[in-house]
Amino acid sequence: MSKKTLIVVGNGMVGHHFLEQFCASPAAADFEIIVFGEEKQLAYDRVHLSEYFGGSSHADLAMGTLEWYTEQGIQLHLNEQVTGINRENRTLETPRGSYRYDELVLSTGSYPFVPPIKGNDRPHCLVYRTLDDLDAIHASSEGARTGVVVGGGLLGLEAANALKSLGLEAHVVEFAPRLMPVQLDADGGALLRHKIEELGVQVHTEKATTAITEGEDARLRMNFSDESFLETDLIVFSAGIRPQDALARASGLEIGERGGIAIDNHCTTSDPHVHAIGECALWEQKIFGLVAPGYTMARTLSSALNGDRETAFTGADMSTKLKLLGVDVGSIGDAHAQTPGARNIRFNDERAGHYRRMVISEDGKTLLGAILVGDNSHYDTLLQYALNGITLPENPETLILPESQGGAPALGPDALPETASICSCHNVTKGDICGAIDAGCSDLGSVKAETKASTGCGGCTALLKNVVDSELEKRGVEVSKDLCEHFPYSRQELFHLVKVNGIRTFRTLISQHGKGHGCDICKPAVASILATCWNEHILATDHVPLQDTNDTFMANMQKNGTYSIVPRIPGGEITPDKLIVLGEVAKEYDLYTKITGGQRVDLFGATLSQLPDIWEKLIAAGFETGHAYGKSLRTVKSCVGNTWCRYGVQDSVGMAIRLEDRYKGLRAPHKVKMAVSGCTRECAEAQSKDFGVIATENGWNLYVCGNGGMRPRHADLFATDLSDEELIRTIDRVVMFYVRTADRLQRTSVWMENLEGGLEYLKQVVLEDSLGIGAELEEHMEGIVGTYQCEWKTAVEDPEKRKRFREFVNAPSQCDPVQEWTVERGQRRPVLESA
Amino acid sequence: MKPRTRWEAVCTVDDLVPESGIAVWTEEGPVAVFYLPHRLPALFAISHTDPFSGANVLARGITGDLKGEPVVASPLYKQHFSLLTGVCLEDDTVRVKTYPVLLDGNQIRLEVRANQRESIAA
Structure with missing residues (x-):
């Protein structure tokens, strides 16, 4: 049997989506497929058109590739306009020839509506729909200073964005009293207007343009019905779309009163062999000017051509x-x-x-x-x-x-019914996702590949992840909270096991509650828990092999295997004598010296064997370890406060030193940073810290769970006008509650975001003592504060511990051959490149 | 032909740190020696050089086992290396050299290539 012919007129987003659907269906084998596109480019993403001026090319926006069309055996005729349809003979005409069809699909889209204003055909009066239109706008913007968009709807604002990104002073002229009149109400429109005007786009509402004439100061002048006018160098009309139904109209197909090719629930027109999808189609007197309904029509039609009469388009x-x-x-x-x-x-x-x-x-x-x-x-x-x-x-x-x-x-994803649509671009329901998981998908990536969910506009990404996680968890696949293969417990559960059973070594814990010998995940996590619970020296024999190298050698390993040293400088306050010692030590060992963000000094390039000697000198000068290597308190940054600053209202340096001395050495799930500002000007940037303290006339305001770094988070105001003692008691409780309940390597910011009940719950626990553990938390903290020791002091005084710092145990004088140096800006730095 | 080798004494039992590693200098360069007292055999030796960074640091990694295989995690970029084969678990095209190691009385000895001078002498 010879193949039938399917012709698709229009190669836009919906036409392309139809081809994708149809070519993957059984019926594709029965048809030769011919596609006509009026534009010279292959179907592209019109939704993101404005990105074209942001540097995207047609290739970035393209929906498919020429190779794909070739592979599918599709005859592609781009830049070829169909000029007529003869439905009796089932043929259509183009300037290049005549083609016969068995089934015809019209996906001709829409065209921009240009209001009938006198002068609207002048040069520099443009529209915003195709890449060619954008090229024309770009050309017109040469030598232009201002541009006006006529129409304050969704597309109009997109066009205004495009003008703005071309460097033009952009104006939006809207006939209605507000922006986006279809989608927004008066208050919403007013707020949007305010925000857009703040971005430098001028908005003119309730303006009816009566004529466009030659301008005096610019190329064009727009005259409005209220006698006012606006001069501009170019005008972009974006006052709505109209269905592109001219072909259908000329061939006698049924057309709606206000345009649009009438279709039934299966996207078939008044001629059973002619179908229409997308913005050119009229379903129950409605035109759908969005891409998702167009995609739904494309799928419906593909099903219908496969003989499926069940699937129907029922609106969108x-x-x-x-x-x-x-x-x-x-x-x-x-x-x-x-x-x-x-x-x-x-x-x-x-x-x-x-x-x-x-x-x-x-x-x-x-x-x-x-x-x-x-x-x-x-x-x-x-x-x-x-x-x-x-x-x-x-x-x-x-x-x-x-x-x-x-x-x-x-x-929550659990509250959604099976029929809930998760991805409207690809019509994927929660049920489809569950089906994919039941068929073997075990992670987000494979669910996306299987269902295509979230591969359209991407707006549903977060929701999809929630649904997938929740469904996997229900099936026991989880999203495991186990620490690692050695412990089937979370960090919090291990903490309780250690505390309740009085476990003091890793070996006891793993033999009683785990399996195997541990790894680089569980060992440091357990070391941190043991340190919090019992506060023994981290170089005690049992604990040495549990630590990350930075903890083991109490310094920060750098890329060439050397270490950096950060002595504690509480509150950033340092005497000239101590500063001189830092300089002398750095000079003696040729250490690269840099001021850190936490108001300390970092000395780089010490070899393993130099560390104890260097620390001996630092300790003799009164320095202590700064714990820059530990998952523990780093610094308490401060401004100079009321002892010097004319604005300061409290002694911020004094409080910073007090806090730093209190919490130094405490082992936590991750590093902890604090800061104290002496007045509301906030020079210490306390609100970007895990614990931020800001002085008030009456005491201190405490902020918690802020973060800088990769994912900045503003700290939340936790309590106000605290006395010194109240402040410390409150921080004690929050710190201890964090240490006890957070996950491994979870900063306070993420801990807070995952804490059920959030800030309010934390306030109840800490300020109202809703769990009745306030006293216990404070007592635990007191115990830790009371047993503090400077780890470096203990280490340099103990010959056994110093033995650990030999670079090569059998060759004390042997230098590490890969540690080569060069000099830059007067200081030494490594030449080692990654292999 | 197998190159000539010799068993070089590198350190004593007292130098070892249980469940962890130390670095020694050999004629072949730096080698990491690990002592895992809860395993049999308990001694492992692999190159001290981390192939991903080029730095001599592997003895300072955390030891453990993954699916039963004894491993050390590089302290720099955290890849795991098998203490039995030297193969990187994250990228099996990367492998560090392993050395036969034995306890001789109180001495730890590694089998290293004999250097040229000794080869000629032998």
Whole structure:
């Protein structure tokens, strides 16, 4: 049997998606496929068009490759416009020839609507839809200073972003009284306008353009109905889209009153051999101007051509979540509360620039719609409530209140029904994901590969991960919390085992509660637990082999195998004499010297065997170890405080030294940093530390669980106006609770984020003593403070411990041959490159 | 032909650290000697040079076992090396040299290549 012919007219995102779906289906074997594209490029991602000016090329935006089309045996005719369809003969015409079809798919998309304004055909009046349009805008921007976008909708704001990235002064002119009138209400539109104007885009609402004439100071002048005018060098029309239905219209197919090729539930037009999908198609008098519904139509049609009459297009959710000029905007369902009886809950924080509105049903049980501006973090949860008709909590307002105000945490993946749509681009439900896991997918990557979830716009990535993790956990696959293969326990569980059973060595712990001989994961973790519980010297014989090299040799190993040394300088306060000793020692051993971010001095390039000699000299001068190598307190940074500073209200240096002396040496799940600022100017940057203290007129404000580094986190205000004693008691409790409950290598910031109940819970435990363990935590801390010893002092005084610092035990005078040096900016540095 | 070797005395039992490693200098360069008293045999010797960084640091890594295989983790970039074969568990194309090691009375001896002078003399 000879093959039938399937012709697809239009090679946009939806047309391409249809080909992907259809070529993977059984029916593909029965058809020759011919594709016509009017543009000269292969289908590309129009959603991210504005990235073209940000440096993306067509290749970056392309949906597929020429190779793929070749592999599928598709005849691709780009840059070839179809000029007519003869439905009787089932042929279509192009300037290059005539082609016969058995089935015809129209995915011709839409074209930008240009309002009928006099002068709209002048040079430098442009549209924003295709890569060619963008090239034209780029060309027009040469020598231009300003640009105007006509239309303040979603695409208009995208276009304004494009003008801005071309370096133009961008204006948006909108006929309606607000931006994005379809998706937003007055308050949301006003906030979006404010934010966009802050970014330098000027917004003009309620402006009807009457004519475009030649400008005086710029190329063009726009005259408005209120007699005002605006001069600009170029104009981009982005006032909506219209379905590209000219071909269908000319061939006599049924067309909607306001345009659009009418289709049924299987995407077939009034001619059973002609089908239409995407923005050119009209379903129940509705046009869908988003990519996800277009994809759904593409899948529906592919199924229909495979003889599947069950799968039907039944409309689509028009909710959108986007970032326009960097501003989060979200709109869900019935955002304008048009459902009879609908009620509103609004949260409007003009200071932070967050607006959230929920539209709920009359009985208060279901979410009908929502509007978000400024922060889309609530979008996923709200969308799931709306799409799946999940019953709202008793106080639905908690869903949009800030979390610190008692707002509800995100909807857990467990609460979602099987039918919940997780990825709307590829129509993947929670049920599909469960199916993939049951069929053998055991991690996020394989679930993505199997279901294609999260490979479209990527907006569902976080939700997908939550669902996959939760489902894996349910199946016992977990997402194991075991420390490693030797211990089937979390760090917190091991802590309890050690504490409750009075275990003092690794060997006892592993023989009673683990298996094997341990590894570089569990050994340091257990060493840290043992140190916290019993505070014995880390070089005690039983503990030596448990430590990371930095702990074992009480220095920080650098890339060539040498070490750096950081003596403690509490609060960053140091006498000139001590500073001179640091200089003298550095000079004697030729150590590269650098000031650290924690107000200390780091000396680099000491060999293993030099460490005890160097420390002997430092200890003699009154220095102590700085624990820069340990998972323990590093520094307490401070500003100079009220002893010198004319603004200071408390003695921040004194408090910093007191805190540093109190908590030095304490072993924790990870390093701990603190800082004390002497006034609200916050020169010590305390809010980026695990524990930050800021002086007030009445005492101290305590902030907890901040972080700098890779994932900065602002510390949370924990307690205010504390006395010295209250401050220390509060820090004692929080530190000890962290040490006891955190995971291995978990900084306080991550610990807080994972702590069930969060900041409020921690406040209850520490400030209100809700668990009744306050006294115990303080007592434990007192015990640790009382048994502090400078590890280096103990080590240099003990000949047995010093033996550990021999570089080669049989050749004391042998230098390590790979430690070669060069001089840079007057100091020594290693020449060793990674092998 | 197998190159000539000899059993070089490198240190004594007192120099060893249980469950950990020490570094010794041999005619072949730096070697790490590990003492795992809860295993039989209890002595292992591999090159002290970490192939990923080029630094002489492997004796200062944490020892342990992974799926029963005795290993040391490089203290620099944390790759694991088998103490039996020297093969890197994360990248089996990388391997460090292993040395036969034995306890001779109180002496720890390694089998190293005899140097040229000795070969000629022998």
